[in-house]
Amino acid sequence: MDAFEPEARVLNPSDISIVADATFYGKKSDRLATLVFKDIVNDKIVACKHIDTEISNDYKQLVEELTQHVFVIQGVTIDCKQGVAKAFGEIRVQMCHFHQIGFVKHYLGSRPKLEP
Numbered sequence: 001m002d003a004f005e006p007e008a009r010v011l012n013p014s015d016i017s018i019v020a021d022a023t024f025y026g027k028k029s030d031r032l033a034t035l036v037f038k039d040i041v042n043d044k045i046v047a048c049k050h051i052d053t054e055i056s057n058d059y060k061q062l063v064e065e066l067t068q069h070v071f072v073i074q075g076v077t078i079d080c081k082q083g084v085a086k087a088f089g090e091i092r093v094q095m096c097h098f099h100q101i102g103f104v105k106h107y108l109g110s111r112p113k114l115e116p
Contacts, residue, residue: 013070017041019077020062022054037062046071059087084093 016039024033035058037047047062059078066073075092078084085093 014042015072015074016046016066017074017076018046020059022051022058022081022092035059035062037066040077053066054081056083059084063088063091 018037020035020037022033022035023071024030026032031052033051033054035049035054036045038044039046047066049058049062052059062091063073073088073091075094076088077094077096079099080095
């Protein structure tokens with residue numbers, strides 16, 4: 001077990017489109033989560049970071065890390081937590097469809113009353 005060495009990740013700098021989200025383990029009070037950036041075209045994780053809470057500075061740090069490695073981020077899909085979109089600066093940001101539907105259901109309900 002001590003002799004195990006994981007394979008080194010080889011990332012080829014290119015144009016990428018990212019899905020970005022944080023995954024919490026256990027309860028949020030446990031303060032254990034991982035922020036993941038995945039390239040949806042190549043289906044590869046291009047950056048990740050262990051975090052305590054989901055804040056925009058963590059997103060910004062990973063964006064800077066990717067741009068330093070000569071990646072060109074074409075667009076990002078996020079869950080639109082407040083303030084996170086600002087971390088991407090001039091990069092195009094889109095809210096994921098799952099969360100769009102959730103917002104609509106929250107404000108209209110799943111069976112809105114329509115005028116006759």
